[in-house]
Structures are given as structure tokens and as C-alpha cells.
Amino acid sequence: MAVYTQVPAEALSAFLARYDVGELVSAKGIAEGVENSNYLVDTTRGRFILTLYEKRVDAGDLPYFMGLLDHLDAKGLSVPPAIKDREGIAIQTLEGRPACLIKFLSGVSLSHPTPAQAEAAARAMADMHIALADFPHDRPNSMGVDSWRPLFQRCGHSLDQIAPGLYDDLGAALDRILTAWPRTGFDRCAIHADLFPDNVLMLGDRVTGLIDFYFASTDIRIYDLAVMHSAWSFDACGATYHAEVGDALLRGYQSRFPLAPHETAAFPLLASGACIRFALSRAFDWLNTPADALVTRKDPLAYVRRLHHYERMSRIA
Numbered sequence: 001m002a003v004y005t006q007v008p009a010e011a012l013s014a015f016l017a018r019y020d021v022g023e024l025v026s027a028k029g030i031a032e033g034v035e036n037s038n039y040l041v042d043t044t045r046g047r048f049i050l051t052l053y054e055k056r057v058d059a060g061d062l063p064y065f066m067g068l069l070d071h072l073d074a075k076g077l078s079v080p081p082a083i084k085d086r087e088g089i090a091i092q093t094l095e096g097r098p099a100c101l102i103k104f105l106s107g108v109s110l111s112h113p114t115p116a117q118a119e120a121a122a123r124a125m126a127d128m129h130i131a132l133a134d135f136p137h138d139r140p141n142s143m144g145v146d147s148w149r150p151l152f153q154r155c156g157h158s159l160d161q162i163a164p165g166l167y168d169d170l171g172a173a174l175d176r177i178l179t180a181w182p183r184t185g186f187d188r189c190a191i192h193a194d195l196f197p198d199n200v201l202m203l204g205d206r207v208t209g210l211i212d213f214y215f216a217s218t219d220i221r222i223y224d225l226a227v228m229h230s231a232w233s234f235d236a237c238g239a240t241y242h243a244e245v246g247d248a249l250l251r252g253y254q255s256r257f258p259l260a261p262h263e264t265a266a267f268p269l270l271a272s273g274a275c276i277r278f279a280l281s282r283a284f285d286w287l288n289t290p291a292d293a294l295v296t297r298k299d300p301l302a303y304v305r306r307l308h309h310y311e312r313m314s315r316i317a
């Protein structure tokens with residue numbers, strides 16, 4: 001459930017009156033998502049998404065995210081830019097929260113992507129990277145490699161409450177990954193950094209939208225593909241690797257943007273880093289989200305199992 005801030009109809013009508021979008025017809029809270037409050041808003045002129053940014057999105061980062069979406073939209077990619085009001089303002093305040101009215105995109109996110117769907121989604125990621133090559137703004141990745149040790153330390157020995165031995169297991173993997181992590185020599189650009197299946201909208205085998213850019217930041221370009229590979233190529237609990245989906249992702253991406261030999265060689269390491277990142281953020285949330293909170297906690301062990309898979313791989317052919 002992701003509606004943390006309730007918006008009364010009167011306040012929403014007054015908000016919409018700033019825009020040329022017609023009048024309010026209906027507004028429904030969207031259950032999916034964990035970070036922000038999202039509403040599906042219908043007006044006399046169309047359908048929109050209203051997002052109110054909650055604690056985890058820093059309002060100071062919104063101009064970067066909205067600039068990135070405008071950049072991709074201007075190049076014809078299917079992403080949802082924020083609508084500007086009559087004064088040209090996209091980032092507003094509603095019910096005390098930063099808020100944007102966002103273009104609605106059709107499509108559904110998949111729970112069990114097929115190889116053909118994975119291939120199309122990875123092609124869309126490569127097209128996004130090509131389009132971002134001249135995006136001029138930087139944002140350090142707040143969930144990037146330098147955040148993993150501090151996050152591990154904040155979880156501390158409480159990790160063993162999730163699974164006995166988890167503190168030692170993740171600590172040893174973190175040492176190996178941080179020692180080997182490439183600091184130079186890899187192409188960097190603005191990346192999505194969270195392109196899970198729930199952040200790709202599709203109709204059949206066609207990608208209709210990439211959404212949820214709120215972790216976008218400057219980082220190693222192929223790390224973005226590694227995040228995607230770790231999110232798409234396993235069953236939900238991370239125990240079974242679906243090679244046909246994993247191979248399709250690499251094929252789709254490389255149909256637009258071939259990997260250089262050093263990128264292929266480092267792929268299992270980059271994917272291990274992606275797994276540590278999501279294992280730790282999920283573990284932190286697991287340990288710090290009250291059991292009666294509205295939001296569903298995601299299983300950190302599903303990423304620990306994926307981590308073990310990538311650490312066993314020496315390289316992807």
C-alpha cells in the first residue's frame with residue numbers, strides 16, 4: 001500500500017486548477033509502490049498520475065529527476081515527464097508535500113517476464129543510456145558502492161535476526177566486492193538504478209513506459225544492466241536462476257550497445273554489487289519497519305540467494 005498522504009478532493013481540485021488539464025472527475029490511491037504516495041487522477045481532459053514525495057525522496061533532487069525525464073521525453077523515449085502548470089512550474093507543494101502531476105502511461109508491469117519481454121525491456125534500457133549520453137547533470141548515487149559499508153554497519157549484528165550467520169555472510173561478501181570494485185575504466189552516465197520489472201510498463205512484448213526514476217544517479221553504465229539482470233532473471237525468492245531470461249536481457253541490451261570485454265568480465269562482480277545493495281536496503285527496512293506499517297517489507301534473503309549465484313559465476317559468455 002503506498003498512499004501515505006491523503007489528499008481531500010477540494011485540495012486536489014484547487015491544485016488541478018493551476019493546470020490546463022480540465023476538472024477533477026475521480027482520484028484513486030494506487031496500492032503499488034513503496035516510496036511515494038501515488039494517485040490515479042481522471043479529469044475532464046484525460047488521465048494523470050499525481051505523486052506526493054514522501055520522506056525517502058529529497059525534494060532537492062526533484063529538479064534532477066524531472067530534468068532527466070524531460071531530456072528522455074524530448075528524445076522520444078516512453079517515460080512520464082511532469083506536467084507543467086500555466087506558469088511553467090512542474091514541482092509543486094500539496095498537503096505539505098512536494099508533488100508533481102505526471103503523464104499517465106498505459107501498460108502493466110509483469111510478475112513473470114518472458115525472454116521476449118526481457119529482451120525488449122533491456123533494449124529500452126540501452127536506448128535510455130544512449131539518450132542520456134549527453135545529459136549534462138550529475139547526481140551521486142546515494143545507494144552506490146560507497147554507501148554499502150555504512151548501511152551494513154547500521155544494520156549490524158541485527159542481521160542475524162533475519163537469518164543466523166547473515167552478518168558474517170554479508171560482511172565477507174562485502175569485503176570481496178569492495179576490494180574488487182572497479183573505480184576507473186568503466187563508462188559512466190546517468191542510470192535508472194532500479195529497473196525492476198515493476199518499473200517497466202508493457203503491453204504484450206512491447207515496452208510502453210519506464211517509470212520510477214527516483215534512484216536515478218550517475219554511476220557505472222553496465223551496473224544499471226547488472227541491477228536489471230539481478231531483478232529480472234530469478235524466481236521471486238531468488239533461489240532459481242532463469243538463464244533464458246538472463247540471456248535475453250544481455251542480448252536485448254547488446255543489440256543496441258555491445259558490452260566491451262572488460263564489461264563482460266566484470267558483469268558477475270557488478271551484479272554481486274547490485275545484490276548487496278538490495279539485500280542491505282531490504283534488510284535495513286526489514287529491521288526498521290514496524291510490523292503494523294502500511295508498506296509490505298521486501299525479503300532481503302531473496303537478494304542474498306542471488307548474490308551467492310553471481311559469486312559462483314566466473315564470467316558471462
Ligand SMILES: Nc1ncnc2c1ncn2[C@@H]1O[C@H](COP(=O)(O)OP(=O)(O)O)[C@@H](O)[C@H]1O
Nearest residue numbers: 030032033034035036049080103104105211212
Ligand atoms: N506515469 C505512470 N503511468 C502509469 N502508471 C504509473 C505511472 N507512474 C506510476 N504508476 C503506477 O504507480 C505504481 C507506483 O509507482 P512507483 O513510481 O513505482 O512508486 P514508488 O516510487 O512509490 O515505488 C506503479 O507500479 C504503476 O502502477
Ligand SMILES: N[C@@H](CCOP(=O)(O)O)C(=O)O
Nearest residue numbers: 033034035194196278282298
Ligand atoms: N526495487 C527495490 C525497492 C524500491 O522500490 P520501488 O517500488 O521504488 O521500485 C527492491 O525491490 O528492493
